[in-house]
Amino acid sequence: MINVLLITFAMTLIYLSIANRMGSYIKILVFQGLLLFGVSFIELKEINILNLIFILFETIVFKTIAVPLLLNYIIRRNRITREVEPFLPNFISLIIVTFIIIVTFLLSNIIEDPHLNKIYFVVAFSSLFTGLYIIITRKKIITHVMGFLVIENGVFILSLAVGNEMPMLVNTGILLDLFVSVLVLGIFVNKIGDVLKDVDVEQLQNLKD
Amino acid sequence: MIAEYLTGAIIISALLFLNRNRLLNYMLVAIFITGQCAFTAYEYNHRNVDEFFGFFKPDALSILLLITLSIISIPAYYHSYVYFLKHKDIPQQRGIYFSAMTMLIAAISAAYLSNHVAVTWIFVELTTLSASALIYHRRNSRTLEGTWKYIFVCSISITFVFIGILFLSIALQQAGHTDLSFPDLLNNASGLNIFWLRLAFIFIFTGYTAKLGLVPMYTAGIDAKDKAPSPAGALLGSVLMNVGFIGIFRFYEIIAHTSLHLWANHIIMIAALLSVFVSAVYMLKVKNIKRMLAYSSIEHAGIVMLGLVAGGIGYYAAILHIILHAFAKSSMFFQMGQVYRIYKSKSIYDVGNYFKYNLAGAMVLLLAFFCSAAMPPSGLFISEFMIFRSLFEAHYLFVLIVLLILLTIIIWAFGKNIFKLLFTPAVEFNDEEVEKIKWYESISQFVLLGLVIYLGFNPPAEFIDLINDAIKNLPH
Numbered sequence: 001m002i003n004v005l006l007i008t009f010a011m012t013l014i015y016l017s018i019a020n021r022m023g024s025y026i027k028i029l030v031f032q033g034l035l036l037f038g039v040s041f042i043e044l045k046e047i048n049i050l051n052l053i054f055i056l057f058e059t060i061v062f063k064t065i066a067v068p069l070l071l072n073y074i075i076r077r078n079r080i081t082r083e084v085e086p087f088l089p090n091f092i093s094l095i096i097v098t099f100i101i102i103v104t105f106l107l108s109n110i111i112e113d114p115h116l117n118k119i120y121f122v123v124a125f126s127s128l129f130t131g132l133y134i135i136i137t138r139k140k141i142i143t144h145v146m147g148f149l150v151i152e153n154g155v156f157i158l159s160l161a162v163g164n165e166m167p168m169l170v171n172t173g174i175l176l177d178l179f180v181s182v183l184v185l186g187i188f189v190n191k192i193g194d195v196l197k198d199v200d201v202e203q204l205q206n207l208k209d
Numbered sequence: 210m211i212a213e214y215l216t217g218a219i220i221i222s223a224l225l226f227l228n229r230n231r232l233l234n235y236m237l238v239a240i241f242i243t244g245q246c247a248f249t250a251y252e253y254n255h256r257n258v259d260e261f262f263g264f265f266k267p268d269a270l271s272i273l274l275l276i277t278l279s280i281i282s283i284p285a286y287y288h289s290y291v292y293f294l295k296h297k298d299i300p301q302q303r304g305i306y307f308s309a310m311t312m313l314i315a316a317i318s319a320a321y322l323s324n325h326v327a328v329t330w331i332f333v334e335l336t337t338l339s340a341s342a343l344i345y346h347r348r349n350s351r352t353l354e355g356t357w358k359y360i361f362v363c364s365i366s367i368t369f370v371f372i373g374i375l376f377l378s379i380a381l382q383q384a385g386h387t388d389l390s391f392p393d394l395l396n397n398a399s400g401l402n403i404f405w406l407r408l409a410f411i412f413i414f415t416g417y418t419a420k421l422g423l424v425p426m427y428t429a430g431i432d433a434k435d436k437a438p439s440p441a442g443a444l445l446g447s448v449l450m451n452v453g454f455i456g457i458f459r460f461y462e463i464i465a466h467t468s469l470h471l472w473a474n475h476i477i478m479i480a481a482l483l484s485v486f487v488s489a490v491y492m493l494k495v496k497n498i499k500r501m502l503a504y505s506s507i508e509h510a511g512i513v514m515l516g517l518v519a520g521g522i523g524y525y526a527a528i529l530h531i532i533l534h535a536f537a538k539s540s541m542f543f544q545m546g547q548v549y550r551i552y553k554s555k556s557i558y559d560v561g562n563y564f565k566y567n568l569a570g571a572m573v574l575l576l577a578f579f580c581s582a583a584m585p586p587s588g589l590f591i592s593e594f595m596i597f598r599s600l601f602e603a604h605y606l607f608v609l610i611v612l613l614i615l616l617t618i619i620i621w622a623f624g625k626n627i628f629k630l631l632f633t634p635a636v637e638f639n640d641e642e643v644e645k646i647k648w649y650e651s652i653s654q655f656v657l658l659g660l661v662i663y664l665g666f667n668p669p670a671e672f673i674d675l676i677n678d679a680i681k682n683l684p685h
Contacts, residue, residue, distance in 0.1 A: 111404065116379060128372070132365075141357075148364065155368055158375050166378055166387060172327050176334065176371055180364045183338060191353060204354045207432045 002042055006123045006157070009035045010101055013130045016150065017097035018090045022075055022082045025146050026068045032153050033064030043160050047167045055163075058174045059156075062181075067149065070185055074142060085139040096133060101126045120161035127154030141192060141204070145185055152177050210255070211265045211322060214248045217241075218315035226308035229300040234307060238286050241311055245318070249279045252322065259324070263390060266324035269678035270528065274321045274455060277532050278448045280660070281539045282314050284653035288440040288543050291650060295550055302346065306438075309342035313444060320452045326374055326389045329456055330367070333420060336452060337363040343441040344433050355436035362429035366419035370456070373412030380405035391459055395682060398466035406464070410473055413460050414480070421453025422507045423514065424483040434503040435555075439546030442499065446506050446542055447535035454513065454531050461517065462682045470684070474518045481518065482608060484511035489615040492622040496557045499545055501626055502538065505581055508619055509534045509589075515612065516596035523599030524680040529665070530592035536661045537580040537589060540654035544573045547646050548630070552638065557626050561635030566643050569651040571631055573658070578627045580661045582620045588665015 012028050012035070019025055037059040044052055074080070086093060104125040108118045131151035135144045159173040221241045228234055252267040252275060259266050267275070289310065293303055313336055320332035337360065345356040378389060384400040386393065394401075419426035430450075434442045457477075464473045488508035495501045509530065516527035545555070547570045552560045564571040580587035600609040664672060 113379070113383070113402075113405075135365075144361065148361070151365070151368055155372060155375075158372060162375060162378050162382065165382055169327070169375065169378055172331070173371060173375075175331075176367065179334065179338075180367070183341075184360060184364060192357060204357065206351055207354055207358070207435070 002039055002117075003119055005035050005038045005042075006119050009039075009153075009157070010123050010126055013101065013127055013150070014094065014097055016130065016134065017093040020084055020090065022080065022084065022142070025084065025143070026071050029071070029146065029149055030064050030068050032150075033059055033062075033068075036063060036153060036156055039157070040160055040163075044163050044167075044170075047163065051167045051171065055170060055174065058177065062178065063153070067181055067185065071142070071146070074185070080140065080142055084143055087137045087139065093133075093137065097126075097130050100129045100133065104129070116161055120157055124154045124158035124161070127151065127157070148184065149181065152181070210248065210251050211260045211319065214244065215315060215319060217244055218311060222308045222311040222315070225311060226304050228304055231300075231303075234303065235290075238307060238311070241314075242283055242286060245279050245282060245314065248318070249275050260322075264325050264328050265319070265322045266392075267322050268324075269675045269681075270455065270458065271321040273528065273532060273672075273675050273679060274448070274451050275318055277451065277535050278314065278317055278321070281444065281448055281535060281657070284543055284657065285310070285440045285444055285539070287653060288443070288546055288650075289438070292438055292440055292546060295644075302348075305342055306346055306441075309339045310441065310444070313339035313343065313449075317448055317452055321455055324390050324392070326377065326391070326394070326460075329459070330370055330374060333370070333417075333452060333456060334367050336420070336449060337367065340433065340437075340441075340445060340449065343445075344437045346438055346441070347436070352436045355432040359429045359433040362426060363419050366416040366426050368416075369412045370416030373409045373414075373416060376405045376409035376412065380409060391463075394463050395466065398463045401463075401467060403467065403469060406467060406469060407472070410460065410464055410469065411476070414457060414473075414476065417453045417456040418480065419453070421450050421457060421514075422484070422503075422510045423480050424487055425480070427484065427487070427507050431500060431503045431507075434506070434542075435497060435499045439499075439542050439549065442545070443539040443542035446503060447539040450506060450510060451531055451535060454510070457514075458517070465682075465684050477514050478518045478605075478608060481511040481514035482611060484508070484514075485612060485615045485619075489618045489622070492619050497555045498548070498557060498560070498626065498630065499542070499555050501557075501623065502541055502545070505619070505623060506534070506538055508616070509538070509581075512593060512596060512612075515608070516592075516599060519596065519599035519603040519605060520683070521599045521602055521685070522595050523603070524683050525676055526592045526595035526599065528676045528679055529668075530589060530596065533588045533592060533661045533665060534581075536657045536664075537577060537587070540573065540657040541577040541581060543654050544570055544577065544651070547650060548574075550644055550646065552635070557629060559635060559638065560630045561633045561638065563631050566640065567646045567651075569648040570646060573651050573654040574627060574631060576658050577654070578624065580658055582623055584620075586662050586666065588661045588663070591665040 009032060012032055016028050019028065037056060040055050040059055044055060104122050108122045111118060127150050131147045131154065134147035134150065155173060159170045163170040221237050225234060225237050253272055256267055256272060316332045316335035316339060320329055323329040323332060341356050341360050344359055345352050380401040383402045384397050386397055415425065419429060422430045434446045437445055464470060484507050488504045491504045492501060495504060513527045513530050516523035516530060547567060548560065549555060551566050580589060583589040583593040597609060
């Protein structure tokens with residue numbers, strides 16, 4: 001079951017590479033949150049109940065409800081157009097993201113580790129690099145934030161892989177999530193909307209040498 | 210004591226944030242500075258004693274850096290007051306500024322003293338938050354851009370560090386342990402799985418370069434030091450870099466006890482040499498003096514890491530260098546605040562003939578230039594010379610030659626701009642309404658630069674002991 005969920009997660013990454021609208025990005029993030037909820041619900045059997053509740057709360061309330069709502073609000077408030085505006089055509093994005101997944105898959109074959117389920121490693125790394133790829137190739141600042149959220153999801157999966165032995169690390173990871181997302185999203189994107197007319201990375205090229 | 214210190218710092222920071230009264234603000238800051246000094250003295254007298262369930266331990270390195278921080282924090286507050294006297298003083302913004310600065314200093318102290326991988330990580334994250342409030346202080350589109358880039362790059366790097374910690378924990382589980390505190394990791398270093406440790410090192414090193422200011426993540430720090438007000442820039446360009454250093458250093462200690470030592474050395478060496486190279490390229494090109502200082506910090510970070518790589522006397526020199534650099538660079542940033550008040554510009558085209566307008570300040574800049582460029586009588590000359598020697602002894606001759614060529618370029622570019630600022634009259638500069646800067650505003654910079662010279666040439670025995678104690682875990 002976990003394999004199915006994680007493979008679906010990897011498929012959302014491929015969809016992310018060709019999605020063309022802000023709305024689809026947000027929907028993908030919601031769906032990823034649901035998948036993470038499922039994975040953590042099945043995987044973390046051995047940790048105590050309070051920790052489990054905290055983690056489930058994080059995935060369902062935070063990742064699937066609060067953050068997408070906030071993103072929606074920011075997009076409406078700053079009147080961000082609904083196209084994603086990538087620098088590269090979607091077809092190339094598709095090839096690159098597929099390539100990322102294949103490479104991490106091949107890379108995972110080096111690992112000889114009885115403790116670790118390789119599929120966690122593959123999915124976590126794929127979403128890490130896909131997130132970085134999205135940050136690099138998309139034009140709007142808000143898509144950068146979404147790319148960062150994809151990276152966060154990858155980190156969450158990776159921390160679940162060691163979660164049963166070290167629940168403290170999962171909790172720290174969640175703290176990172178809460179902290180950074182609230183800081184970056186809530187405070188900053190709104191400020192940028194207030195100060196700059198167009199929320200575009202081309203506005204952020206004044207500081208240079 | 211650390212728990213009391215942090216609680217106190219948070220309370221003071223919250224009060225500063227809420228308070229709108231100038232006098233109360235002064236008093237709160239005075240209380241915090243006293244507390245910071247008392248805390249430093251306490252930790253100094255309780256070396257190597259575990260605190261707060263073993264999460265914190267003041268070892269020699271953290272004490273050295275903590276003392277550096279406490280010394281620099283006093284002029285930082287003083288120059289912040291001068292800054293608010295001379296610039297627009299809105300009570301709310303003043304409150305946020307001082308609150309953030311207090312939080313930054315407390316978080317840096319805790320990050321130094323931390324004895325646990327995850328605890329260091331948490332406090333490094335806190336420094337990002339408080340530093341970004343300082344960078345955004347002026348609230349215009351340029352500071353916004355600087356802050357946004359800083360937060361974004363630092364968030365990504367902090368995520369990288371977290372991934373590194375996860376890999377480290379996988380390596381540790383295989384060795385049959387679950388404790389991520391530094392002494393335990395050090396004891397079990399030889400039993401860790403090489404594959405995971407390698408991944409952990411790459412991620413943790415990359416993550417902390419954002420704070421230390423090395424290739425690849427150095428970019429955010431440059432904008433931050435430029436856009437923050439000068440006193441805050443001084444903290445970002447000196448003590449905050451040391452946070453990145455301590456993060457890398459503690460993990461390097463662990464790596465040095467495994468078979469990955471040589472491999473890690475090569476990774477660090479490539480990053481360090483590239484940093485010096487990047488710094489040399491931008492120093493030739495840059496026209497903004499504050500950005501130039503920031504690039505000079507990157508050069509010094511590169512030199513420090515090369516000292517660490519070379520080993521032998523280089524370990525000692527690296528610690529000495531990072532401490533002395535903090536003093537030299539912070540005094541230069543403090544001075545930039547005064548330069549800006551005279552010329553209302555940071556561009557090299559608009560400034561000049563500084564000796565005419567501010568004699569004491571010009572002396573500071575001249576001396577600070579000699580110190581930063583590591584010319585005698587600077588203490589950095591001693592440490593840099595020792596690093597060159599260690600590189601030579603470690604048979605990294607090629608690295609040494611490239612480094613020396615790059616440093617020559619950097620000193621030339623640095624000197625060209627500083628001497629333009631000091632001696633060449635500025636074009637079309639109207640000096641009728643120039644503000645007279647009081648000589649006593651430069652005292653703190655002279656003290657810091659005096660420390661650079663004194664600690665380099667005549668280090669007290671206790672200081673040498675502390676440095677030797679700090680590097681005792683590295684293989685000799």
